[in-house]
């Protein structure tokens with residue numbers, strides 16, 4: 001069976017609505033957002049949907065997270081606590097602002113960092129906590145916000161995979177100080193590439209807007225480039241697509257959740273497989289559907305499962321990322337600015353404790369990666385698709401259980 005895929009039209013809800021708005025942009029001859037109307041309208045509508053003071057679209061999820069970090073404005077050598085399991089787009093902005101990512105271990109069931117793993121990492125250098133709601137599952141925010149309050153440290157929420165995921169009645173992205181989203185091809189809503197920054201606090205608006213636009217005081221009586229910033233502007237072509245996608249995203253989220261609920265029911269009592277949790281207090285929006293596989297029970301690793309599923313046309317991601325992000329070359333070898341190894345060897349940190357990323361400090365991360373098999377997920381999955389996926393997973397389970405039986 002061929003499953004709808006988010007890499008092409010089979011699994012993306014793009015059509016007449018996007019084309020009509022794109023046509024307006026093309027016919028207007030104004031493709032940039034500075035003079036155009038679409039991104040401005042999108043910003044307003046997205047903020048309204050999220051019930052926040054403002055939203056600003058930008059070039060990517062990475063750009064959104066960079067904007068958030070720059071808005072916190074760490075000094076060189078300051079620290080930002082984040083997760084070991086994420087896209088590098090969460091981490092790179094920290095280094096680009098000359099701050100140091102400090103990693104908290106994850107909960108191996110939710111794949112998210114927790115207050116318990118964050119607190120021991122807090123130092124006088126900590127300038128922010130960057131929480132990722134991985135795969136669309138909300139992190140446990142109440143205890144994290146309690147830490148934020150106790151130590152007076154702002155929280156940035158990376159919601160790139162978590163549109164309209166809800167934690168105790170609130171949309172994630174509106175719980176911490178700043179929320180960031182990605183509009184990259186595979187996300188719940190897409191403009192190919194793109195990002196969004198939201199915040200409740202109006203005082204952050206100017207800084208966020210300026211960082212996206214070279215810190216140029218557009219519209220000010222005497223504009224200038226006020227501080228170091230980039231051109232992270234979204235084009236009005238993307239703004240047109242974003243506006244149309246915004247109308248559809250809640251439905252996309254609901255369809256993904258409904259399909260996921262079906263799979264959960266099918267796989268409920270499957271031996272050796274732990275399923276993702278979604279409940280009233282923590283609504284998962286299933287960017288992907290992660291399974292936790294008891295590899296000891298089956299006597300094979302998650303790659304074996306993945307290979308079997310691939311033969312049936314189900315392209316899963318064993319381990320999601322192959323290693324914790326701190327083991328990527330850029331961080332391990334500190335390939336940053338020339339030969340300086342800044343910000344790790346920043347002169348501003350002279351005499352302070354050296355930052356060491358030791359895999360032995362992250363047993364839960366290693367366990368989570370070893371056991372996770374990430375199933376592709378899509379709003380166009382029908383009950384037939386879900387049945388097929390469930391049957392294929394069960395066949396793999398039965399196959400490896402019987403093989404194990406033969407070996408014993």
Ligand SMILES: Cc1ncc(COP(=O)(O)O)c(C=O)c1O
Pocket residue numbers: 060061062063086087088089090132158160161182183184193194195
């Ligand atoms: C959790 C997470 N953070 C950050 C990013 C970076 O977003 P972008 O690729 O739009 O830069 C992504 C995804 O792509 C992501 O999934």
